Amino acid sequence: MELGVRRRSKPFSQGALRVAAYARTAASTNHFVVKSFKKDGKHLAHLAEDMRCQALCKAFALEFNNLVSPQHAVDFIITTCLKAATGKDGTSQCMSLEPYIKGQYVKYNNNSGWVNHDLPAGDATNQAAQAFSHFTFERSWGQILVCDLQGVGGLLTDPAIHTADPNRFRLADTNLNREGFKFFFSTHTCNDVCKTLGLISTAEMVMRKSLTFREKWPAVESTVYCSNKLCGKIVPAAGARKADEYPNCHWCDVCWPQLESTKVRWMCLAPGPDHEYDVSRFFYESQGRGMPRKCPEHQEADEPAARPAAVGGAVWARMNNTAKQKNISGRSW
Template sequence: MSLRQRRLSKAEGRLNLNLLSQTQNRLKDHNMSSARRHWLDAMLKIKTLEDPWEKFHLEELKVESAIRYRYNALKKKWSEDLVQVKMEDVSFNHGAMRQCFRLKKLSNFTHSDDWKHAQNYVAKRYFEDVSRDVYFEDVKLQMDTKLWGEEYNRHNPPKKVDIFQMYILEFHKRAEKPIYHLEHFIEGDYTKYNSNSGYVDEHLRLTPQAFSHFTFERSGHQLIVVDIQGVGDLYTDPQIHTADGIEYGDGNLGPKGMALFFHSHCCNSICHGLNLSPFDLYLSERRNLVNPTSIMAMSPLTQVRGNEEMVICASPLEQHDLTNLLARSKSSHSSSNSTDDESMSIGSPLNLLRSPRIRFTSESETSMTEEEEKLAFAEIIGKRHRPSCVIKEKDICHLNMNSEDSVLGQIHHEMAKYHEIGRFLLTPDCPIDWDSALFHEKHAAELGVLEALITMARLYLGLPRDVLTECPQEVDIDKGLTYMTLAAENGDRDSMLHLAKAFETGNCLGTCRSKCWTTSMFWYNQAIQSIENDNTGAYDSTMHSPLHQLLAAQAHMFLVGGFGIEKDPQRAGDLYTEAADAATESMNGRMACKYYTLAEEAWAECEDE
């Protein structure tokens, strides 16, 4: 750069500083919002800060043309443009999965070739060869999270949040056409506030945990944003758990991940201020949330499906005066600071004080109908809002006449299973907290989770079960049959058969029920219908109580009569014949012969009459 150019650059800088200072004073005089004043303060700092990468002389590197892909979370569309960049060949830091490269990019809105003043970026690339789709899914996840951050800010929390902008950068002129994640560089102390598998540290901040809780309720339990990490309230590389466990990569642990978060989350003042309802925990679990000395410190690293880390409980909450934290921010950032594979740490705690919060235009802000789109999104999301507590969820399920798909119930069921395998033990030698496990399984059953209903039924009846196999519980036939009935009504065939046989024989009916062949006949018919629905009537060699046995049981009741069933030998003969045909189809010739004989005997009684 010539001497004249340097002088003009300095003069332009002084002019910009003067204009910004004057503008800031005018806005303060007019009692503008706190967020606006913070923004102007940040702009002043930008102009006064030196380039932290000046000593690396990136401006001396060769210029490369690259394709930049940007994702619009509102429109669910991708756009692309050409950019001019200079990037180092050797990474300056790395984590477990990705390596980082310093990069400068010229603005597409200027025609200057002043690389010394070009913006700083961090380009990240996976060590291992991964599909291009992985890079694009990562961007989609982060930009979807940014949209949820804007929805969170719309509810005026004490401290606004922002998600770093992320792009895809493809060097299309290189032979291998490599692609990178591209993020704005910002100095600061990188912190991980929670993980995707239950790690929560509420000693540090209240906002990240409240943000995660908010996304769960505001999405109607369809997702939760976790793995909150970044500089202050500028977050990067989040993870989303969804109700169906689909999309957003292997870090999406589904309801299991949601259970891990809520077991370690203690609602704080921001949660209360946003009217978020506390997740139901047992007394001992709530006690552990405020007793950090008994909790083992676990790794906060992101985990993938099948390899989740041990959960820890939340630590006591810090105390802050939140009245002065009303700075609204919608900026988009990226951090190069990390201690794991998500970002790379190079800053110090003091860097955050020096580094401004630079605002970069969000990809959801490029449309002329942006505000209408955001309002429409907020309206849709507002209709899906569901509390985190069971009592309110039960009311919603009752109104909708549909509880079997309750995500909240699935979360409680997963939490019960985690207790059973010792996932939440404070120390390895602690006994299983069966009271907490039973607490969550009961809640799951109340919300219509079929597996939980079956577990509670067999638990109270003293029968073998797949979940809570060692959980101690006194036998209570009445409660067990109540749960068994609910399971049968929700389509469990084994429960239908248990009820049919119990009402047929009169065994194990407790004090509230008595032998009733009419009820038995009903459940046998339901079980037969379930066979026809699931197997189109075909024989299955692995089937428990095959069709011919059920038909024969009904035939016997019509042949004998009683307990609400009128004797009908003709109907009995017909059912025995159907049973014989079913046995023949299942290649059980011996039983087929038996049923044909019984059919003839039943019809003989009709002739005698």
């Protein structure tokens, strides 16, 4: 996708590998953070793996939210991998763009078994976070466990994924594979959300390497992602905003008004009499597409008017295909 990004020259934060700076895109009022690697940092392949990690976590969250009460819902921000335009020295920097989350960050657990016990015992988000980690292990039939959960409320970022297959997410230093499963279950205590979900895998099973999982799960109800590829917020289908002008697209309450507020009137460059047309700068930016220089009537017949954002890949496709079923097998993962 093509995207114009303006970032502040002075970072507001930095870690061992990356620096973070506030940023804005050309056609959106949404606030973002650009994270770039230091000179000895990692590069494009690692950023792409971060994107896949976030997308997988989001697919898990979509199903998790269908099974718990709204107060226990979680979501993950979208991370976009960018390659900057080539500089004067002939190189181009790799960086990531993600929504800025305003508020107090809280870490709920990490990738080596630590759990935040400083929060009140009944804290709904903390309960949801611990149960979500357990849920990902159970729902994936012991193949994946998402942890290292942190964020503002239920909006989470920078998760870690442990995998049974050592070849999956192998670029991630935080992937401890099966040892990570043991770390998590060594400190995990099932809470009310785990019980609501009917999770049956336990620490004893993990240690004995004899695992039993829930066999049947309710099919995911009608839930969608915001079609802005830089947002991707999980939205109930009934509450998502839609317009005939953007078929097959769904929008959250933040992105929806920007479709109209960024409309400009352009002159069509197609041959024939001069005429103008309205075009939303935000829409085309949200899809990573350049602005069309022809009116809809003159655009290519085979060019779709809208391309909804796809997040979660094959995981979401499998879940979406089972939407009309009452139950799906846990083994279908």
